[in-house]
Amino acid sequence: MFFGLFLCGVVYSRSTLVFFVFWWLISFVFINFIIFHLSTKIRREQKAFFKKKKEFSFKIKTCLDKMTDHYNIIEINKISFGIYHDLSNILTALNLSLGQLKAKIIDQKNELNNSENVHRDLVDISTKAFSLVSFLRDQYKQKMRLDNFKISEEIKNCLMLFNFYFTKYSIKIKLILEDNLFLFSSKVKFSQLIINLISNSIDSLKQKKIGSSRKINIKLFKNNDFIYLIFKDNGIGIDLKDLSSIFDPFFSSKTNKDNNINCGLGLFSCKRIVERDFSGRIKVKSDLGRGAKFIIRIPVNSA
Numbered sequence: 001m002f003f004g005l006f007l008c009g010v011v012y013s014r015s016t017l018v019f020f021v022f023w024w025l026i027s028f029v030f031i032n033f034i035i036f037h038l039s040t041k042i043r044r045e046q047k048a049f050f051k052k053k054k055e056f057s058f059k060i061k062t063c064l065d066k067m068t069d070h071y072n073i074i075e076i077n078k079i080s081f082g083i084y085h086d087l088s089n090i091l092t093a094l095n096l097s098l099g100q101l102k103a104k105i106i107d108q109k110n111e112l113n114n115s116e117n118v119h120r121d122l123v124d125i126s127t128k129a130f131s132l133v134s135f136l137r138d139q140y141k142q143k144m145r146l147d148n149f150k151i152s153e154e155i156k157n158c159l160m161l162f163n164f165y166f167t168k169y170s171i172k173i174k175l176i177l178e179d180n181l182f183l184f185s186s187k188v189k190f191s192q193l194i195i196n197l198i199s200n201s202i203d204s205l206k207q208k209k210i211g212s213s214r215k216i217n218i219k220l221f222k223n224n225d226f227i228y229l230i231f232k233d234n235g236i237g238i239d240l241k242d243l244s245s246i247f248d249p250f251f252s253s254k255t256n257k258d259n260n261i262n263c264g265l266g267l268f269s270c271k272r273i274v275e276r277d278f279s280g281r282i283k284v285k286s287d288l289g290r291g292a293k294f295i296i297r298i299p300v301n302s303a
Contacts (some may be wrong), residue, residue, distance in 0.1 A: 149187045151220060151227070152177035158194040165202055170214055177220040181227055183298070189277045196266045197231045197294060204235025204292065222300070229296040238286035246284055247271040274298070 159166075159173060166173060183190065198216070205214040219230040238246060245251045249268045274282040280298035 146185060147187045148182055148184045149190070150179075151181045151183055151190070151229075152179050154187060154191055155194055155218060155220065158191050158198060161195065162198055162202065169202065169206055171202065171205055172213075172215050174215065174217045177218070178222060181220060181222055183227070183278075186277055189273050193270055193273045193296075196270050200266050201231070201233040201235060201292075204233060204237070207236045225300050227298045227300060229298070230293065231296070232291065232293040234291040237288045237290050238284065238292050239288050240286075243284060243286060247282075270294075 155175075155177060165171070201216050205216075208214060213234065215234045217230075217232045219228075219232075221228055242251075247267050247270075249265060251268075271282055274280045274296055278298045280296060282294060282296045284292060284294050286292040
């Protein structure tokens with residue numbers, strides 16, 4: 001526009017008003033053509049940029065999904081020694097019970113009810129072992145079928161995986177669980193949520209001084225149309241500056257004293273499971289040095 005006016009001034013001094021208008025129109029069209037061309041190119045580049053951004057975001061999401069799935073397998077592998085220890089104890093008890101049963105069969109003077117007690121013990125032990133093995137099998141196979149499962153029972157199954165570590169680090173478990181609460185959803189995903197929370201608490205409790213009290217409190221209850229799961233420990237807690245980042249992928253405030261893999265996907269995985277698989281919400285409260293509390297709210301009809 002200014003270029004056109006400049007040409008107009010030059011032309012006006014040497015020509016008539018017709019040439020003035022002619023040159024002004026030419027310059028005006030020329031400048032607008034350039035502006036139109038540039039704006040078209042900018043819009044084209046913007047579309048290409050947003051398309052690449054969308055493709056990149058999709059790839060990142062896919063990658064995170066795969067990483068969180070593998071992370072849950074890593075968590076099972078981390079506690080595999082404790083599981084082996086517990087299975088050894090179960091098999092030892094089974095062997096002792098079989099020995100007692102054999103002795104009672106040989107000794108014809110024993111009463112029938114004593115043999116029935118031993119038989120009942122054998123059934124209980126074998127059921128516990130089968131339950132543990134089935135639970136691990138489902139975790140490794142990542143079965144995503146929907147089940148109508150009892151929440152309290154699944155929490156106890158997950159706690160069973162960590163019995164060795166509860167004993168090793170003198171961790172006391174307090175459960176206040178409503179027994180009649182059910183969810184129709186992915187039982188595997190729910191167990192992965194609980195396993196990650198337990199593992200996170202154990203990592204925090206391990207860092208306390210020897211002889212310190214170590215506790216995990218789990219409370220489950222229903223209020224109106226929501227199921228609440230409150231998971232609290234008295235570990236080292238979370239620094240206030242880290243609370244806003246605690247659910248971010250790859251963020252970890254844990255030390256690596258035991259050479260554990262702290263890739264920062266545990267709580268990120270918890271948040272994704274709660275929000276994506278159960279349409280719920282999770283939040284955290286913490287006092288540094290006094291522990292952390294995770295509050296999970298899940299709609300009763302989340303599936």
